[in-house]
Structures are given as C-alpha cells and as structure tokens.
Amino acid sequence: MRCQPRYSGLAIATALTLRAVFRLALQQSEGLIGSIIALPGLDLAVPDHTTWSRRADTLDIVRPRSGSGPVHLLVNSTGLKLCGSGEWLLEKHGTKTRRSWRKLHVAVDADTGQIAAATVTTSDVDDASQVGTLLDRVDGPVASFTADGAYDQDGVYGQVAARHPEASVIVPPRSSAVPSETAETASIMRDRHLQVIAERGRMAWQKASGYHWRALVEADISRLKRVIGNGLRSLADRRRATEVAIAVGALNRMLELSRPDYVQFP
Secondary structure (H helix, E strand, O other), X not given: OOOOOOOOHHHHHHHHHHHHHHOOOHHHHHHHHHHHHHOOOOOOOOOOHHHHHHXXXXXXXXXXXXXXXXXXXXXXXXXXXXXXXXXXXXXXXXXXXXXXXXXXXXXXXXXXXXXXXXXXXXXXXXXXXXXHHHHHOOOOOEEEEEOOXXXXXXXHHHHHHHHOOOOEEEOOOOOOOOOOOOOOOOOOHHHHHHHHHHHHOHHHHHHHHOHHHHHHXXXXXXXXXXXXXXXXXXXXHHHHHHHHXXXXXXXXXXXXXXXXXXXXXX
16 A cells, blocks of 8 residues: 655745745645656655645744844735636636735834735735734744734724833824824823924924835835736745745845855954
C-alpha cells in the first residue's frame, strides 16, 4: 500500500510564497516547484496543488516581528478584487460579471517600512472596527497610532488606550468636530488636536504631529499591489487570510534584503 507523503509547514509556505511572488495558478506553481527540484537532480516528491489548497486552511504563518523599541504604526486599508471563474469568463468571452472584492487592513512600522500586521475582511466592514485586531497582532509596545479621518472615532482612541496607554493617537478630527465636554478641565488627546488646529491651522498640525508620515503606508500598499498583485486568488476566506499573510511575509523579506545599512565612519 502506497503511503501518502507528508509535507512540513515550511515546505507548503515556501511553495505558496513562490506562487504569490510569481503570480501563478496552483497547477503552474506545482510545475515550477518540480522544475526547481529537478535541477540539482533531487528525487523528492512535489506537493500537488490540491494539497497546497487544503493545507492553506490550517497553515500557521509566522507573524512579522517588530523592532526592539516601541513601534510607530501607520494604518490604512485598501481593496483587493477576488480572482476566480468570473475573471476567466470576462477575459475569454467578455462576459460581464459583478466584481467582488475584499478589504485589506494593514498596519505599517514607520521606522522600517514593513507591514507589522494585516487582516482581511468583507468590503462592508468599517475600517475603525479592525483597529483592535491589528493592535493584537503587533508584537511589542506601540508608541503612536496614525491613520486618516475615517478613524476619528471614540472607539479607536479607546482601543489604543486599552492596549497601549502611553501611545499617541494621531488622527485628523473631522471638520465638524467639537471639543469634548471635559476639554477645559481634563482634555483628551483629540481635544489637543482640535486646539492646535484652531490656533495654527490644519497644515501646521500635520507637521507638528507627524501626520505626514502616513504617506508611508500608502507607499507600502502601492508596493504590495505592484509586486504581489491587486487580487486574491483563493476561493475560501481562511485561504485568503493565508494568502495575505504569505504575501506580507514575502514583501517584508524583500524590503529587508533591499534596505541599506548605513555606517558612519569617524
């Protein structure tokens, strides 16, 4: 009786990484792995594409590690389209289909440019509702949390304060925002933002608070879509989560390898 071969999580993760980087279908990835193994003349079994798809449901991916010090988080979200039979019909036959998509929420380390945390939700999920999930996936303390006006909610300030009481929340208040009832006696962080904006203007507040660093998360999202792609190829939500985790790990590794080390000589 022939035994079913077993493959380590590392082997499956490596295969899925190659698939993500080269934007291949599962069967194409299977052929690529087979060719790579054949080059040095190794006699090793290659996982078939159905094994990859099944193992993606339960694959444990190592989370990105933050630096040694407190992290300055830059948070944003973007849309990723779902690639599947609908895309094939549209390409081959011009069939019109209703496009579906998912929302990717990311938290970027401002010092390294790497994605510290990511999560995938349906398109109708509010950005601010995922703040707690992102914070829970960041290892180590958080020094600041920076995001756009969509995160100007009491819940966001509360989620950050509950996990990292010393962290600064840098979110631009809405144009219609007013100070809290306790602004004169016990002002909160949002009240201080409103005060600076009223006294010096919004542009001055952005410079003073460091809000302009939020552009780095936009650059990371653009890099992800240019290198990995702007769609999800998996058909199940758990596999999509694994697909995103694999893509984030690959992108972080590329950034780590290409990042120069600066040495100052006396």
